Amino acid sequence: MIKDIKTALEQAKALVFDFDGTLVDSNPIKLGAFDKCFIDYPQHFEAIMAYCKNNHHVHRHIKFRHVFEKILKMPYTPEIEKRMLDLYDLETTQKVIEAPEIPGATKFLDKFAPGREIAVLSSTPHDTLHTILEKRGLKKYFTKIQGAPVYKTDWLKQFLTEQVFKKDEVLFFGDSADDAQASENVGIPFVAVGETKLSKATYHIVNFEGLS
Structure with a gap:
């Protein structure tokens, strides 16, 4: 394993990036949208937000179903699903388009x-x-x-097979323990992006400044 990330980058044939929190500073937007989605359930607000924060890279469909069925103890009907997804999209998409990038991402x-x-x-x-x-x-x-629906481990395995890359020729950049686990499952180096140092990361960068 190459110890220096700059050398690893120069030798890499493929780079794979998570998006939210990795290239764009959008995690607060995504988490904040759940405030609006569940404003009518103040008695469960703390439990809902704790679940959403601890599972911020889980797909929104799964989050909404879990909250309704496991926390609110309510049926998650197709009508409710559409209403929640539409509201979440309204609260996030344009804001993510306008969100600041992780410093240095575009130059990188x-x-x-x-x-x-x-x-x-x-x-x-x-x-x-x-x-x-x-x-x-x-x-x-x-x-x-x-994008979703996707299981990152399966996608990475298929990517390696289709492109005929060696595992050390691919770097996966992400900001969550789930991203790190997907990298470990496939056996490719993982670059943790952000302030949080993930134990399974091969490399860690706060942002992309200094790499470009």
Whole structure:
């Protein structure tokens, strides 16, 4: 395993990125949207927000179902699902489009995207992810874009197989323990992005400044 992240980057043939909290500072937006979605359930607010915060990279469909069935003890009907998803989208998509990037992210992509496979792998719904990337001017950097529904471990395994990369030729950038676990499951180096140091990370960066 290469000890220096700059050397690892120079030798990498593919870079895979989580989106929220990795390329864009959007996690507070996503978490804050649940305030609005569950404003009518103040007696359960603390439990709801604790669950959402501790599972912030779990797909919104799963979160809403869990909250209704396990915390609110209410049926999660198709009508409720549509209402909650529409409200969540209204509270997040445009704000994520306008959110600040993780410092240095665009310059980093400018430097390292040419000549490499560059993928984004996110729990944001697939069509919404495409819209956000397009509006932010980021879509041009990515050779592969995958949003939810997706299991990151399975997608990474397929990516390695299809592209015929060696495991040490791919770096996965993310900001959560779930991202780190997916990397470990597949056996590829993981770059933790942000202030939190994840125990399973191969490398850790606060942001992308200094790498481009």
